[in-house]
Structure formats: C-alpha cells, structure tokens
Amino acid sequence: MNLQVSKLSTVSEKVARTVGLARAILVAGTLGGNLATLLLLRRPSAALSYVQYGLFGWRMIARQGLPLRQFHDLFPTPLQVSVELSPTTGYLTLLDANYTKDVLYLALLARVLAPKTVFEIGTLHGYTALLFALNTPPETTVYTLDLPLDAQIAPALSTTVVDNAHVASHARVSQYLYETHPAGSKVRQLYGDSARFDFSPYHDAVDLFFVDGAHSYEYVRSDSLRALSCVHGGGVIAWHDYGRWGVNGVSRWLHELARTGREIYRLPGSSLAILKV
Numbered sequence: 387m388n389l390q391v392s393k394l395s396t397v398s399e400k401v402a403r404t405v406g407l408a409r410a411i412l413v414a415g416t417l418g419g420n421l422a423t424l425l426l427l428r429r430p431s432a433a434l435s436y437v438q439y440g441l442f443g444w445r446m447i448a449r450q451g452l453p454l455r456q457f458h459d460l461f462p463t464p465l466q467v468s469v470e471l472s473p474t475t476g477y478l479t480l481l482d483a484n485y486t487k488d489v490l491y492l493a494l495l496a497r498v499l500a501p502k503t504v505f506e507i508g509t510l511h512g513y514t515a516l517l518f519a520l521n522t523p524p525e526t527t528v529y530t531l532d533l534p535l536d537a538q539i540a541p542a543l544s545t546t547v548v549d550n551a552h553v554a555s556h557a558r559v560s561q562y563l564y565e566t567h568p569a570g571s572k573v574r575q576l577y578g579d580s581a582r583f584d585f586s587p588y589h590d591a592v593d594l595f596f597v598d599g600a601h602s603y604e605y606v607r608s609d610s611l612r613a614l615s616c617v618h619g620g621g622v623i624a625w626h627d628y629g630r631w632g633v634n635g636v637s638r639w640l641h642e643l644a645r646t647g648r649e650i651y652r653l654p655g656s657s658l659a660i661l662k663v
Contacts, residue, residue, distance in 0.1 A: 441631040442484065442657070451629060451637060452644060452659055455651040457491060460660060461498045469493035472516040472563065487656040488626060489517065492596070495624065495660075496521035501593030505616060506530040507580050507609050508598035508626075510552060512562030512573070518594075519569040531576045531583060531599075542581035543604040546634070581605065585612045592616040598626040603635030610639060617663045628652060628659040 445451060457463065471493060496518050502525065504518045509532035518528045533553065564570035580599050595613040599605055613623045627636045640659050644650045650661045
C-alpha cells in the first residue's frame with residue numbers, strides 16, 4: 387500500500403513539474419518573447435535584431451551546427467591569464483553580450499597563442515586590430531586588410547545588405563581606433579578586396595588568422611581558403627559571426643568545410659568558430 391502511494395506521489399510530482407515547465411515556456415516564450423517583438427515594430431531594424439538574437443541563442447541551446455568546445459579544452463590555458471581590452475566603443479560591446487564574449491575570447495586567444503604574426507580580414511573601425519595588438523608580445527605584427535577608404539570599384543564577389551551597410555559606414559571612418567593608441571604601432575594596415583588581394587607573401591607565415599570580412603557565402607569561402615593557405619601547421623583560424631541568422635554565409639560555409647573532415651568548433655556563448663590547423 388505504501389509503495390503504491392509512493393509511486394502515485396512520484397507521478398504527481400513529475401506531472402506538476404511538467405505542467406510548471408509548460409506554463410513557464412508559454413509565459414516566457416509566447417507572451418514575453420513573441421508578443422514583446424510587437425512593441426518594436428515602430429523600429430523595424432531593432433525588431434529584426436531582437437528576433438536574430440533570439441534565434442542565435444536558440445541555435446546554441448539546441449546544440450545545432452558545429453560542436454561546442456570549451457576554450458581550455460582546445461588550448462593549454464594557465465590557471466590565471468589576464469587580458470587587455472580595447473576601448474568599449476562600437477557594436478562589439480554595446481548591446482549584445484554574445485559580442486562581448488567574442489571580444490574576450492579573441493583577447494584570450496591572442497594571449498595564449500602569443501603569435502608572431504596575426505592576419506585579419508575586415509578592419510572596419512580597427513577595434514579587433516587594436517585588441518590583438520594589446521594582447522600579443524611586443525614583437526608581434528598585426529596585419530589587417532580593409533577596403534580602401536575611397537573604394538569605388540565593385541566587389542569581386544556577391545555581398546550581403548549588411549556588408550553594404552558596413553561599407554557605407556566605413557566611408558565615414560576618418561581614423562582607425564588603433565592609430566591613437568601606443569600599441570597601434572604593431573598594426574600594419576593593408577588595403578584591397580580580399581577576393582583580389584595577393585596573399586602569397588603570407589603563405590605558411592601566419593600564426594593567427596581572423597576572418598571577419600564580407601558575410602556572403604562566396605566571400606567567406608574565398609577568405610577561408612586564403613586563410614588556410616596562410617596559416618602554418620599549429621596555427622589557428624577564427625571566424626566571426628558563426629551561428630547568426632539572416633544574411634550570413636558564415637554558418638553555411640563552415641558546415642560545408644567541417645564535412646570535409648576539418649575539426650571546427652564553436653566557443654560557448656559566442657559567435658566564434660575555431661580551427662586548429
């Protein structure tokens with residue numbers, strides 16, 4: 387008799403937990419999530435960002451796409467390591483905590499690898515170029531490739547509307563962030579379309595390569611193949627904006643590359659994907 391009562395009590399508890407969870411999902415997901423989006427309809431771009439952030443988080447929680455790996459599982463990391471962050475200017479540290487984690491991982495990556503040569507595609511405001519300069523040894527050289535400030539030539543490959551918006555804002559950049567910082571002396575600014583740029587001087591010579599240029603599938607594929615030719619054995623390639631929804635070819639290309647046998651991992655809580663060459 388007591389055993390039957392105990393079983394009924396256990397079943398009742400499970401049912402109560404299930405009902406409670408379903409209620410929480412209904413309130414938080416439907417009322418708190420979906421209906422809240424309607425409040426942003428007066429600002430369509432903000433509504434789009436809200437939905438994209440939600441889908442980005444859902445994909446990570448659902449463990450879709452590339453396998454998740456902790457940073458310390460991929461790289462030998464000291465028990466204590468300090469990083470130096472560049473000024474908290476711009477979208478990378480303004481609204482989305484995922485972007486902030488991207489910054490922390492990039493700084494940590496630079497500290498742990500202590501690369502002699504860093505190559506970056508996509509300077510924009512010079513934020514990550516300065517971040518790499520701040521967290522690498524004094525003898526490190528950071529190469530960063532950007533479109534000419536007065537670029538009038540059409541891109542070699544297709545681009546996304548987000549890329550076009552970045553190009554428009556880029557035209558208004560009068561000074562890169564690293565130019566006013568002492569660590570900026572380690573940065574070497576390069577100009578050109580990454581699909582046309584001559585990477586041959588950097589073949590097998592790069593320790594850390596950061597791909598953060600145009601986000602179309604065509605450009606991400608092109609930039610990645612060039613990164614693979616530049617990074618020597620033991621080096622690392624990092625991609626930005628993996629897992630973000632919308633006009634973004636990063637995920638599509640990396641899933642395709644991973645199917646060739648490359649061990650590419652996503653760092654938890656971020657939009658960074660990592661490949662140890």
